[in-house]
Amino acid sequence: MGGFSIWHWIIVLIVVLLLFGAGKIPRLMGDVAKGVKAFKKGLQDDDAPAESERRLEEPRPAADAQPAATPRKDEAPRG
Numbered sequence: 001m002g003g004f005s006i007w008h009w010i011i012v013l014i015v016v017l018l019l020f021g022a023g024k025i026p027r028l029m030g031d032v033a034k035g036v037k038a039f040k041k042g043l044q045d046d047d048a049p050a051e052s053e054r055r056l057e058e059p060r061p062a063a064d065a066q067p068a069a070t071p072r073k074d075e076a077p078r079g
Helices: 008-020 024-057
Strands: none
Touching: 008 024
């Protein structure tokens, strides 16, 4: 009562083949594979904006900015 025998699975396979046909099953599996690939690509696309936002938040030194002048050791600080 708890498990299916090999004959149960064979009958189910025959019924599935009769309902869907032998040609539709590979096409159906191909569609499932495309869906999985699209799902994975969507997950990667969701991660990409977060990374680019982090790059935007990082301060960038201006190209024309001069480094801060530091006094030489032998000069006295002004003040």
